Amino acid sequence: MRATVAAIHRDTPAERPRRRGVLLAAALLAALAVALGAAVAAPAAPASAAVSAAKPDKPTKPGGGGGGSSELAFAAVGDSFAAGVGAGSYLDTSCYRSSKSYPKLIDADANRKLVSFPACSGASTVETLAQVATISTTAKLVTVTVGGNDVGFSDVMRDCFVLVSNSCQSRIDAGAAIATSQDFRDDVAAVIAAIRNRTEPDAKIVVTGYPLLFHENSSGVNPKYTWADEVNDETAVLNGVIQSVAESNGAVFVDVMDDFAGHGIGSTTPWINDWSWLNTVAGFHPNATGYVAYANAIRAVPVP
Template sequence: MTAPGGEDTVRTVGSGWARARERGAAALDYLGITVVGALVVTGLTLLAPGTASSVVAAGQQAVCAVTTKLPGGSCPDLLQSPADLADDVGATGDPYVDRRWTRAEVTSGGLVFLGDSYGSGEGAKDYDPTTDQTGENSWWDDLWGRTPPPKNMCHRSGNAAFHQVSGDWFGGSSSTFASCSGARTRDYWEETQGNDESAQRDALDENTSLVVVSMGGNDMQFADVLMSCAPVGGGSVDDCVGHWMDPQDPDDPTSSRWEQNLLRVFGTEPGGGNLGEVYADIRARTGDNAHVVVVGYPLVFDPDYDGIVFSGEEADWMNERGVELNARLREAAEHHGFTFVDPTEAFAGHGVGSDDPWILTFGFWGDHRARPPESYHPTARGQQAIADLIDEHLRSLP
């Protein structure tokens, strides 16, 4: 998209990663010194726990002399762990949580979409060609000895909610589409797994004024839950539920696969876990200048579903897990002062098995059917519904 009278400023993190690699050779001059400095700081901290904070502070100042010469380098990014970042941000807590945002503030800077396939538009078709590359050549390209393109299956759709929000509120400019199909919380911190993309957090800075996040479903292995309940191997609903809900340790009721996932993603206290660290870092990276909207997940199945791939009982159980996931996402978002948008009501009557589905089911042909990874994702109409919810929230601001 192009800003009025200007150049195209809608970008994806992939292009930023490519530019970073071009600058990589220069950065290597400083890498050895940086690593040594970081190791010295770590060693001193372990040897003198009572003086850890002062040692680390001094070490950071020393290493900064080197790291600030790196393109975009800074001590906090290179030395602080996600937990450290979360602790730092906690000091600003209440004023941010209680902040009353205005539309003018929220749309004054840049827009960034972060997260997974529900944000990227998996299933909504019309993918950006650079995010629909398997990393393999066709037989024709192999015949001519052509180098295959880098693998990137982020599947950023031209029908994703991002484009409507960007166009309606940011004039199609100052917008970064970093959401990537399959992304987990680790992809916020690191190069996206299996794709030629930088960490999603690199899309954020103090000029960002609105962040939209769809994240957590892959960390909860929700796609695995769906596929393990499919009766491909002659399984039953008892097998499916038991696999995820039965304790792996008879003496520990929290040892089920599902409970362990909840603990890892959300922690033992509100706002904790892997997702809490991401939320805290979003605030740190944006300097508390960004309004953050967390979008939940629509319930996949219509209440009256009783199909071939799953039984009605299995569909009900998976919808219950979706309700639980959204409740935890809401709690985490509100703890960090973010707004939670729940698509459950908007998708009512439009789940798999309904007369007008906005979510694709599994299949090889026919309307509203798709093979993985597109199956069980919103259609273009579903993405429009998500965009409408974000739009409704923004219009509610003073």
């Protein structure tokens, strides 16, 4: 009988506001987890999804290669910055690949053909290794943006800027320790080596860094976010490590910090989306203009 009573229980008027508050908090946290990648990165895209990113109006060569002889076949792997999160116009809601991402912008060039696009929101170096296994072996150019999720991007954004908590500093410190560790260097190197083993010997690997997310005024602070300057500093350190690993393993590093200078969150012309509960997917990622800057920086790299 007690079980039956419990099964048909209805909230009393006094309980309803509290229950609504609990449900709302749970919903907000769930949305935050999805938006920032949560503790578990999104799965790598299957090979079929990667190949489907090729231009539909240009036939693919037998075996999954590129288009005409004048087009350079390329692939794009990595995390949310490689997928184009923040730009809108998403091609899917599993990885949030955008038609305004830097891979798709470069794909629109007359002499480039995107033959594999498995980049996925939430991907760490581990998931990116799985992505590499799906790319076309004929790619002559492979772009990579990875490392942010390895050092706890979502945890830092959540605890320092969204639901600010006492854990902020420890999150930053933990990420800094990972970024400067030999394990992290080895993980980034492993991605580059996997790409080298997957593609033709003369393929060029372009590894991009991350922009500084926050604009700092003349006093070196961001008026809205207390931890902005420290996160910017750690981002610069992360970029330095990625650059060192990329160049020591035969890849080209593209530093976008200067390209985004003056366009961080809090600037008059931001190229980074601020956090908003109305658009949780986009927060702390480049907008469409930011991805144009990424594409232009990559276009400047000489290719085979």
